Amino acid sequence: MVELSQEERERLQKSEPKNMEAYQAYLRGRYFWNKRDTENLKKAIEQFQQATDKDPGYALAYVGLADSYILLAGNAGYNPGYPASIEYPMAKAFAQRALQIDDSSAEAHTSLAFILAYVNAGQWEWDEAGKEYERAIALNPNYATAHHWYSGYLRDVGRFDEALAESKRAQELDPLSLAINANLANSYLAIGDVNSAIEQGKKVIELEPNYERGHLVLGRGYLKQGRYLEALPELQRAVELSAKSAIIWAMPAMATQFRGSAQKRARSLKNRKAHTPGRKQADMNSQRCMLA
Numbered sequence: 001m002v003e004l005s006q007e008e009r010e011r012l013q014k015s016e017p018k019n020m021e022a023y024q025a026y027l028r029g030r031y032f033w034n035k036r037d038t039e040n041l042k043k044a045i046e047q048f049q050q051a052t053d054k055d056p057g058y059a060l061a062y063v064g065l066a067d068s069y070i071l072l073a074g075n076a077g078y079n080p081g082y083p084a085s086i087e088y089p090m091a092k093a094f095a096q097r098a099l100q101i102d103d104s105s106a107e108a109h110t111s112l113a114f115i116l117a118y119v120n121a122g123q124w125e126w127d128e129a130g131k132e133y134e135r136a137i138a139l140n141p142n143y144a145t146a147h148h149w150y151s152g153y154l155r156d157v158g159r160f161d162e163a164l165a166e167s168k169r170a171q172e173l174d175p176l177s178l179a180i181n182a183n184l185a186n187s188y189l190a191i192g193d194v195n196s197a198i199e200q201g202k203k204v205i206e207l208e209p210n211y212e213r214g215h216l217v218l219g220r221g222y223l224k225q226g227r228y229l230e231a232l233p234e235l236q237r238a239v240e241l242s243a244k245s246a247i248i249w250a251m252p253a254m255a256t257q258f259r260g261s262a263q264k265r266a267r268s269l270k271n272r273k274a275h276t277p278g279r280k281q282a283d284m285n286s287q288r289c290m291l292a
Helices: 007-017 018-033 039-055 061-074 085-101 106-118 123-139 144-158 159-174 178-191 194-207 212-224 228-241 245-275 281-291
Strands: none
Touching: 018 039, 018 061, 061 085, 061 106, 085 106, 106 123, 106 144, 123 144, 144 159, 144 178, 159 178, 178 194, 178 212, 194 212, 212 228, 228 281
16 A cells, blocks of 8 residues: 655645636646647636636646746747737746645646746756756656656757656656657657657657648658658648748758758769769659759
8 A cells, every 4th residue: 555645645635626617627728738729728728717717726727827828938929919028927927826826736847947948048047947847857757748848958958868768758658648749759859869750750640640740850850861752741741730830940951951962962963974874864863853
């Protein structure tokens, strides 16, 4: 029989909803939040706000609001009605409100960590962000989002092996999350394990064929291996599905990689033209060059 410590019992009591309607609204909010797009984030905010109205002392509902504004801020450049200059301060205020209610909330520490890392990303904030992530994971080692967001932080500070471990842990805890699965593929790319990144990208697309980040990471993996003809349709599909991250990441990669490859192959073909057996083969190579 497992015995809980006094601290663990107190934390469970604090996190338990006192109002069932508030709890149900919170769950609906998380359902919409997990979809990640702007329209569903607005629906999530409505549900989390209902939860706080039903129970003003419900810390997790404020965390939900913080997390929703975090993602809206990330999409701010593509949604003029949701500027980051407004969304991030709101997110921070909600995270701090959650911590006022329950300082042992791993979820609230995770939200605050993200804000500290990416809003005012000076050295002091980065150090504090790392501490907040570590605190969150110590409080609740089974909170998938803490491992997920911490892995991104670790990649940004160059701790790639640790980032991969955190990505794997997040995926173990929430194997159906599209964002977490795509993040794992990105962690494989960061350490140079391109084969694993490609396989993981395929798994993301199997979970949801219309998830742009799955096509994006798969296309980036193909680019790393020089498989340009396979990369192109994946990156194009990512662009079609999203006007957000896909355009930022895919288009520069496509332009740089494809142009460099085409120029290199064109020079090679020109130098070898006199020695190429048969015009038909030369034409085939030229066509491949243009497509790459």
